[in-house]
């Protein structure tokens with residue numbers, strides 16, 4: 001065991017990594033990966049996009065082998081050649097989007113490859129389900145062990161992965177941005193589960209870009225910058241400002257307030273748009289230079305409305321007018337040709353071609369547009385790609401590298417760059433800063449404000465109240481598929497938005 005005088009009276013160290021390095025060709029993903037997780041603590045790892053957090057996690061998970069460094073479990077040096085070895089040593093990782101086997105039941109997913117055997121050596125479904133139910137009981141959640149995994153929410157899938165980790169007797173549980181795609185209620189449930197496990201002695205590592213989550217949940221915080229360890233703090237003894245400064249190496253304002261822009265003629269008008277069971281009677285207008293926020297809880301139908309407006313999904317009735325003219329429904333091509341852009345919420349799945357280079361991804365939409373107009377200018381295209389990557393501070397080894405090698409947050413920036421490069425007249429942005437670090441967040445806000453200043457009409461879907469209140473000229477709140485309130489910038493407050501998002505209107 002390592003002996004450290006500071007640790008006297010503290011719980012033992014479950015896992016430690018010191019000075020780990022990892023390079024990919026010329027790219028230094030990790031220069032000094034250092035972290036220590038004690039038993040029974042929740043430990044946050046914070047850092048900007050590309051700081052090396054996920055690379056560090058992948059080393060702990062056995063997915064990457066470090067070039068150098070000292071890695072110990074319960075004080076004993078270890079080196080894992082693969083994920084199975086890491087799991088066997090008690091390290092389990094929960095990713096943002098777990099990948100369960102869709103055709104198997106929940107219980108089968110938990111025990112896959114090591115199903116409990118019944119008499120005659122057959123796999124006992126009953127026993128498996130009983131054990132799965134016991135795990136869920138221990139976690140205090142209600143999930144049916146007998147249902148198939150297909151169609152489960154991301155939140156439920158994460159809980160199932162956690163149940164699996166416990167069944168594998170995990171000593172250390174690592175969660176890499178688990179909350180990015182969860183609703184408020186789901187985050188609360190995940191936190192309750194995490195606290196329960198901590199109290200039973202599990203060491204938990206938690207990665208998130210949201211300060212309120214880290215400060216609510218974590219006992220200690222380790223900060224890294226540019227692939228290097230910076231500091232570790234007891235959460236109680238440190239301020240958000242201090243952590244931000246250590247992450248970015250300078251002082252920054254978290255929110256860039258929108259600058260006043262001249263508001264012009266309506267660019268987009270949506271009238272009576274309905275889709276059975278999804279949204280009803282949606283009326284909205286976005287003017288040139290205006291930022292309209294679509295607020296509401298996850299599941300209120302905001303993304304669904306945006307997808308229908310852009311032509312990805314159909315609608316049953318109503319109409320979409322663009323620049324005063326009816327826009328053909330069900331055709332994203334028509335929407336793009338008219339001058340619409342759409343930055344989707346799930347950027348990894350819907351926004352990028354993973355195997356293509358950063359530059360090609362940025363110019364993909366441009367290319368279609370140029371090609372349609374009959375003029376492809378390769379050099380102008382590349383310049384546009386480089387310009388937008390630079391403005392968004394996309395951190396990539398080279399614009400020629402495959403997008404798949406970028407950190408999660410940097411992939412998101414590439415999608416934003418791709419749409420901004422098309423210079424649209426109207427842009428839908430679904431959760432503009434989800435997964436984006438605190439430094440770039442204000443940069444993204446400044447860009448959106450700039451776009452509005454140049455006369456672009458913007459519809460912004462956001463679950464973050466400060467973002468809604470800071471950026472929007474007007475706020476539309478959705479609840480259960482309908483617009484429940486329209487608030488001016490002056491009327492919009494945390495209370496008025498939350499009220500409209502959660503409380504049934506008298507007419508409903």
Ligand SMILES: Nc1ncnc2c1ncn2[C@@H]1O[C@H](COP(=O)(O)OP(=O)(O)OP(=O)(O)O)[C@@H](O)[C@H]1O
Pocket residue numbers: 024027028029030047048049050051052053054055056395396397405406407408409410437
């Ligand atoms: N397989 C790879 N090949 C090349 N470069 C890589 C690879 N994996 C990671 N990198 C680079 O290493 C750096 C660190 O990436 P990492 O994913 O660890 O960042 P992160 O801190 O998790 O960021 P985020 O908050 O955006 O998720 C990035 O610059 C990334 O492009």
Ligand SMILES: [Mg+2]
Pocket residue numbers: 053054055407408409
């Ligand atoms: Mg990451």
